[in-house]
Amino acid sequence: MKALIVDDEKHVREGIKILGAWEEYGIGEIYEAGNGEEAIYLIQKYKPEIIFSDMKMPKMDGVLLLEWIKENQPTSKTIVVTGYDDYHYMRKAIHFGSSDYLLKPVDPEILNQTLETAVKEWKKEALDRERKENSSQLINEMKPVYRDRKLTQLLNSDNLKEDLYEDFGIHPSHNYQVALVRINGKTIEALQGDRDLAYFTILNVINEIMMENECGIGFRYLSNKGEVVIIFWNKFEQIGELLKQIFKMLRGTMNISCPIVLGRLVNKSSSLIDSYHQAKQIYLNSNILDEIEIRVHVHQNLPSHALRNLMDYSSSIEMAVQAGKIGAFDEVFHQITTDFTENHFLSLKQLLHFENEYLVISNRWFKHYNLPVRAAEEIEKRVDLFFDQNGTFKLEEYMQRKKREIVIFLKKVKKSTLQKNSNIIYEIEKYLQANFDRDVKLQEISEHFYISREYISRKFKQEFNVNMSDYIVKFRMNKAKSLLKNSQLKIYEIANMIGYQDDKYFRKVFKKVEGITPNEYRTEYITVD
Numbered sequence: 001m002k003a004l005i006v007d008d009e010k011h012v013r014e015g016i017k018i019l020g021a022w023e024e025y026g027i028g029e030i031y032e033a034g035n036g037e038e039a040i041y042l043i044q045k046y047k048p049e050i051i052f053s054d055m056k057m058p059k060m061d062g063v064l065l066l067e068w069i070k071e072n073q074p075t076s077k078t079i080v081v082t083g084y085d086d087y088h089y090m091r092k093a094i095h096f097g098s099s100d101y102l103l104k105p106v107d108p109e110i111l112n113q114t115l116e117t118a119v120k121e122w123k124k125e126a127l128d129r130e131r132k133e134n135s136s137q138l139i140n141e142m143k144p145v146y147r148d149r150k151l152t153q154l155l156n157s158d159n160l161k162e163d164l165y166e167d168f169g170i171h172p173s174h175n176y177q178v179a180l181v182r183i184n185g186k187t188i189e190a191l192q193g194d195r196d197l198a199y200f201t202i203l204n205v206i207n208e209i210m211m212e213n214e215c216g217i218g219f220r221y222l223s224n225k226g227e228v229v230i231i232f233w234n235k236f237e238q239i240g241e242l243l244k245q246i247f248k249m250l251r252g253t254m255n256i257s258c259p260i261v262l263g264r265l266v267n268k269s270s271s272l273i274d275s276y277h278q279a280k281q282i283y284l285n286s287n288i289l290d291e292i293e294i295r296v297h298v299h300q301n302l303p304s305h306a307l308r309n310l311m312d313y314s315s316s317i318e319m320a321v322q323a324g325k326i327g328a329f330d331e332v333f334h335q336i337t338t339d340f341t342e343n344h345f346l347s348l349k350q351l352l353h354f355e356n357e358y359l360v361i362s363n364r365w366f367k368h369y370n371l372p373v374r375a376a377e378e379i380e381k382r383v384d385l386f387f388d389q390n391g392t393f394k395l396e397e398y399m400q401r402k403k404r405e406i407v408i409f410l411k412k413v414k415k416s417t418l419q420k421n422s423n424i425i426y427e428i429e430k431y432l433q434a435n436f437d438r439d440v441k442l443q444e445i446s447e448h449f450y451i452s453r454e455y456i457s458r459k460f461k462q463e464f465n466v467n468m469s470d471y472i473v474k475f476r477m478n479k480a481k482s483l484l485k486n487s488q489l490k491i492y493e494i495a496n497m498i499g500y501q502d503d504k505y506f507r508k509v510f511k512k513v514e515g516i517t518p519n520e521y522r523t524e525y526i527t528v529d
Helices: 010-019 036-046 062-072 087-095 108-139 143-156 162-166 185-189 195-213 236-254 269-285 310-323 326-340 348-368 379-384 395-434 442-449 453-464 468-484 491-497 503-514 518-528
Strands: 002-006 029-033 050-053 077-082 100-103 176-182 216-220 227-232 260-266
Touching: 002 010, 002 036, 010 029, 010 108, 029 036, 036 050, 036 062, 050 062, 050 108, 062 077, 077 108, 100 108, 100 348, 143 216, 143 227, 143 269, 176 236, 176 269, 185 195, 185 379, 195 216, 195 227, 195 236, 227 236, 236 260, 260 269, 269 348, 310 326, 310 348, 326 395, 348 379, 348 395, 395 442, 395 453, 395 468, 442 453, 453 468, 468 491, 468 503, 468 518, 491 503, 491 518, 503 518
Parallel strands: 002 029, 002 050, 050 077, 077 100
Antiparallel strands: 176 227, 176 260, 216 227
C-alpha cells in the first residue's frame, strides 16, 4: 500500500513519517507534497490508498484537494491534519468523505489508531469492490444485467450513439425525462432478503406498464445502490399518473412503499444525467416525516432547507458525556430533535448528514476513552431500519436507538473508568511502599494521583481491608523484622531507617503489632537460628 502526506510545512511531513507505524499496517511507499497541486500530480501518478492532508496550504488548499479527491480518486481514504481546531474544517472534511480529523501537534497513539482504522476500511471496501467486479463478470452474459449495465452507461455518458442504445429499448426522441425509484432495505426484506428477486419483481412491474404505454423503460441503476431508473421518451403529460400506477402496483405486490421521484424534462439523451440528478435532489430534500399514502413526487421545485450541523451541539454533548448519565442527554436530545425537525420537516439529506456527523463524533469519544471503535455500516443502511412499510421515517424509534447506543457507550466508559481507578489504587500501594520511611500525607497522595482524599481512603479500605495508616505501620513492622535479623544494627538505627525518629515510640508500636519487643524478637530469631 502507498500513503501520501500533504502539508506545506516540511517538519510536519517529516514528523508524520516518523510517528506512523507504516510497515505494521502494510504501507511500503510514502510520498510527500507541499500543496494541493503537487498532491494531485502524485495521486494521479501513484494512486495512494491513504492520504493525510493539511487544510491551509498555498496554491490549492485542503478543501479543494478533498473535493478533487472525492471526484477523481474516491477509493482513497483521506485524513485531515490541521492546527486549526475549527468545526468549519471538520464539516468540510466530513462532507468530502474524510475518514478522520486530527489536530497538530499530532499525538502518535491517535495517529496510528486513525491509520489502522483507515487501512482496515480501505481493505474492506477493496474486498467489496473486488467481489462486485467478480460478480459482475459472472453474470455479464445474462441479458437483463447486461441491459442494466449498458443503460447505466448511457445515463452516465454523453457520447453513446443512438443506434447503440436503440437495441436496448430506448426510442429516439426530442425530449426525455428521468424518474428515480428508491429501493431500501425494507424492500429487500419484503422478499426474504433476496436482492436479485426484489429488483426482478420491481422491474417486471415497471416495464410491463412501460411496454403497455410505449413510453419508457426501467432498469437497475448500477452506479448507486438501491436505485431503479425509468427513462421516458413519450407521453410526458401522463407520467404523473403512470408513476402513481407503478407505486400502487409495487405496494400491492410487495406490501411496501418505494418512493418515486421525477426529474425535469431534457431535450437530448446526453442530458439524461441532469434529469436524474434533479430527481435525486428532490428525493433527498423531500420530507420523510410526512405520512402520505402515495409517495410519488412529480413537482419540479421542492423547497430546499439549509443543513443543520450536529457539530454545533458539541459543547452540550461534551457536558452530557462528562456527566456520565443518560439523563444528562435529555435536554440535548430534545433541543436537537426540535431544531432538526422544525415545522415537522426532516429531509433524507439532513438525516444522512446527521448520521454521518453522529458517527464521527461518537468515534472521537470512543477514541478519547480508549474504547475499541467498530467498523461502521453504510450510512443509508443504518437509517433504512427506521422507515416503515409506508415509507415514513420513525423519528421516535430512531432517537430511542441513539439513546440505547449512548447508554451502552456510558456503561463501557464506566467499566473502563472503574478498571482504571482500581489500577490506580494499586499504584498508590506501590507509592506507599516506595516511601514507607517518611510520613506520607493523604493530601500528598491526592495531589500526586489527581484523586480526592475521600475516594482514596474509601477505595484503599475496599481493596486491602485495612485503612492506609494501619497498612503503612504493618509494612514498616515487616521491614523492621527483616532488619532485626541483622545483629549489627542498633534498635534506634532500625527505627530511623523505617521512618521513626523516636526509638521509644518505635518499640511501643512494634510490641503493639507483634506482641513482643524488638529485642525479644531479635533474641527469639537468633535462638531459633
